[in-house]
Every structure is written in structure tokens, then in C-alpha cells.
Amino acid sequence: MSNSGLPFDDIRALLAHLPPLDEEAAAAIRARDAELTKPPGSLGRLEALTVWLGSVQAKALPTASRPLVAVFAGNHGVTAQGVSPYPASVTAAMVANFAANGAAINQICAQLGLGLKVFELALEIPTADITAEPAMDEAGCAATIAFGMEAIHGTDLLALGEMGIGNTTVAAAVYAALYGGEVAQWVGRGTGVDEAGYARKVAAVGAALALHRDHLGDPLEVLRRLGGREVAAMVGAILAARIERIPVILDGYVVCAAAAVLHALDPAALDHCVAGHRSAEGAHGEVLRRLGKEPLLDLGLRLGEGTGAALAAGIVRTALACHTGMATFAEAGVADKA
Template sequence: MAPFTTLAEFREVLAAAPGSDQFARDQAEARNERLTKPLRALGRLDDLAIWMAGWQRTPKPTVDRPQIAIFAGNHGVTTARAVSAYPAEVTEQMVLNFQAGGAAINQIARSVGARLTVHAIDLHRPTADFTQGPAMTEEECVSALQIGWKAVEDGTDLFVAGEMGIGNTTAAAAIATALFGGSPCDWVGRGTGVDESGLLRKVEAVEAGLAVNPGARTNALEALRCLGGREIAAMAGSIARARVDSIPVILDGFICTAAAAVLARAVPGALDHVQAGHQSAEAAHRNMLLRLELDPLLTLGMRLGEGSGAAVAISVVRAAVACQSGMASFDEAGVTG
């Protein structure tokens, strides 16, 4: 059972989440200084290892049970405003592809040794068109948050949330505009590859959504409810669950980062357990990472979604903890330090 039944309770649970273990970080730092290498010679890998140590509460962190959870949902704005190059039914078709093992994320998950779970959320019942009013009722939003919360499996030691939802770059752009301000033009991108007229329709949809949902600009969880989708809320729920359980998280691209940004704006420090896996090719993603003060591990020009960029970054984190936990110290190796 998720320990919340309202958005207010969800925020309270997130605000009460424990922080990183400073003692374990200090131990990891001390161990790192004695490993058989020049001090900080592994650069960002050293930093990652110590960060992992704090959240796993051990100076020798591991990545033995990474999990990738994909959440899928459909959006009323997709059909109502023609904001995507693909029809809404592609969401369900891609879910079937995930389940059959045929998508890019299946191959990447297999290559990095991660468990992949797929969570389709009411695909035959899209959210409401947010240009006409809130995308979700509070009950619907809480239900999606709970699905994400419950999706994080026991024993997971590194978590990635991915998504599938035709039209969800429009929802993410609307959330970003509500949370960070500026013009919709600053946040709207081509997503699945819309042309100039499609790009204009996306901008107009975000403008309309913000106009009819004024509370989204002043309350982060209202931004999620009014402008988001079930899969975006589920990602937020899963990232929050990981925070409460002290599980490190690697963020994927623009849509996943928008879900995480809701948490950051709702509760300061809510993303202390998060690293940005990559910077996607979606233009506004870099700006969002800058606003959240997250430095991406990779920049590969990816814009697929599905958790794919974050999944590739699992290998980077694996390398970091392998060096931290497996290398010999100067004393152990008989090397003069």
C-alpha cells in the first residue's frame, strides 16, 4: 500500500524522506583516497561512487539489482489538438513491443543487466484534454502516483523510470512552463518529429492549458494533475518511492525530468538521490537540467524516451561502484602511497 491517498499526503511523505548517510559518504571518501590510483584520478566516477555510498549506506556500494520501469499512458490533448506525428494507438502498440522484447529499451536493459518492468495505465481511457480543463482529477493523479510507487521492486539498488505516451512531450513542456516560467516556445520541441505547423499546435496547446489551469503555475503537484499524464505522474511516484527507500535514481530525458521537476518544486531536496543519465536532443531538456542543477552523465544525441538514455548510463554507475568497491588500497596491494 502506498502511504498516501491525497496529493497533500503525498507531499508530506516525500518531505519526511530520509537523506543520504554522511557517515557512509565519509567512509567512502576515506577509502577512495587510499585506492591504488592518484587522488580523484577517476574524476566523475569517484564522485558517483561516493554519492552511491551515501544512499546505499555503505563505503562499498554495488549495482547488482538495477530496475528499469516503463510507464505508459495516453493523453486527451493528443487527439484533440493533433500535437504528435503519431496517433495515440501507437502507445499501446509500443507497450506490446516492450512486452515482446522488441524495443530498443529491451536490448539496452539486457546489455546492462537490468530488470525491465512495464506498466500500462488505462490506455483506453486517455486523460482529459488539458486545454479545456485539468487533465486529471485528484483521485486519478493520486492513483497514477500510487502505481509508480508500487512499481519499485524490493531489493532494487539503482532505479530508472521510463515512459511511453504519444503526445507526452506536449504535457512535459506544459509542466516545465508552469514550473519554471517563460514562454511555451522556450519549452516546446519537435518531440516525435512534428513539422512547423505541428510545432505551432503544440505551443498553442500549452498556452491554452496554462490559461485554463492557472493553479498549475503556483503549485507543482497541481501542475502535474492539470497538465500531466498518468505515465508522468507514475514516474513521479516511482522517483518519490525511491527517495523514501534511499534508492539512487538515474533520470532519463525531457519527459522523465519534467516528472522529477514536479518533486523538486514540491519539496526542496527531493532530488538529492538523483543523477541525470543523459542530455537528450529535445532542445528544452538542457535548460531544465540547468534549472535543476543536474549535470548529465552522457550526451549522445538521444531522444527516444523509454528510459533508454538513463539505461545506458547504468553502465557508467556500475563502473564507478566497481572501482570504489573492488580496487585494492595501497596497503592491500603493497604499493607505496
């Protein structure tokens, strides 16, 4: 991880100058779509996905030839509260499994022709226990955001994923801080806690909110006090992708916690993002509703690793292939009007 970072004020300044979606590119894509050999609107959301790609990239002929699944892995001090049935050492073991091509995400990426990069975020030094102190100091949180910003170069379609024992607990804390309501509505089963474990998880989130309650009006403070390094890095990745005009596919419950921080700062900050799927974890469906994102898939997934986003990347690339590869009525010699 880089030791350099951006002050929080600089992050806010970047958000104030994000490039808008390109309406000229969108109009050009719609015009071509109207000439393709199909009834108007017959490809449904596939057509809208191509318009979205072009408007983010500012290209009348968008690309998705260098797709990347970026998985960020972090460890969490809150696991000391018994919020997961697995020890923190599983995070490093799963990262090794990714490197050995042994995980579900490896198989999906290989099948769909997607690149995969896994970023370890100081796994040997978990963030602080959020029930006792802030997860990160401002400098460390900002440095991790900066790391995420630097990690996503060289792609034209980014799917985000994560790995980290305890990270559904910190994600639930982020949502509860941003959205309010009963703590239990945001807490899910994660990797499969039993009833006692679930109760400990709810209690940990409640204790963290109580401890930090005087500082939760600022979404960046919510991130540093209640989040994790992988969440902070994904905030940076989403932000950098917008600046570099890279379309982003969000994965599930934990990835969307990063998106929720940016959305709380500026709802337009997620205009370059689509939701890959609706996770079975926790209140992910409610999170997506608040973010204004309709998921592409709903397969009951709750694995993480970017699996849902990667599967959705296959749909996005297929949508683009239809748009760029189909013949127009004129090219095919087919009459498009009676």
C-alpha cells in the same frame, strides 16, 4: 492500476520527512577511495558517483546488483489537438514491442545486465485534453502517484523511462507552468512534428496554460491539470525511491517533468537522483540547469524509453565496480607515497 491513493496533503507530508543522505557512509567511501591504487581524483566523476550511491543507500559498501529500468506508459487526450504525427494507438503498440524484446531499451538492458519492467497506465482511457479540462482529477492523480510508489520495490538502482504519444506536449506544459517564460522555449519536436504540427503543439500548451492559469501556483495542481499518468507515476517512483534509499537515474525530457514537480515542492527531494543524459528534445538542458543536475551523457538521444538512463546505469555500475574491486595500495604492495 491501483484505485487507492494518497491525498495530496499526505504526499506533502511525506516530502517533509525524507531521509537525508548519509554522510558517514560518504566519508567511509572517500576514505577507501584514498587508499585505492590510483592517483587521487583520477577517476573523476566515477568517484563522486560511488560516494553518491553510498550516501543514498546509507552503506559504506553500496550495491548495484539489482538494477531496474522502469518504463511507465500513458496516453494523452491532448493528442486530439494534432500535436504528434503518430496516433495514440502507437503507445500500446510500443508496449507490445517492449514485451517482444523489439525495442532499443530491450537491447540496452540485455547488453548491460539491467532488469526491465514496463507499466501500462490505463492506455485505453487517455487523460483528458488539457486544452479543455484538467488531465486528471485529484483522486486519480493521487492514485497514480501511489501506483508509482508501489512499482519500484526490489531494486538497488532505479533508472526511469516513459512511453506515451503526446507526452512531450504535457511535459512542456508542466515546465512552462513551473518556470514561466515564452511557451515556445519549452516545446520541442517530440517524435518529429513538421512546422504545422509544431505550431499546433505550441498553441495547445498555450491554451492549456491559459485555461488553468488560476491553479498553477501548486506543483501538484500543475501535475494533475497539465501532466499525464506516466508523469504522475514517476513522481511516485522517485518519492518512494527516496524513502527506501534507492538511487535514481533520471532519463530525458518527460522523466524530468516528474522530477521538476518534486523539485518545485522541495529542492532536496532530488538529492538521491542523477541525470542520466541531456536529451536533444526541447529545453532539456535548461531543465537540468534548473534542477541542478549535470548529465552523465550527452549523445543526442531523444527516444525516451529510459534509454539514456539505462546507458548511464552502466556507468554507475562500472564506477561501483572500480571502487569495490580495485586493490588498495597495501593489498597490492604498491607504495602510495614517495
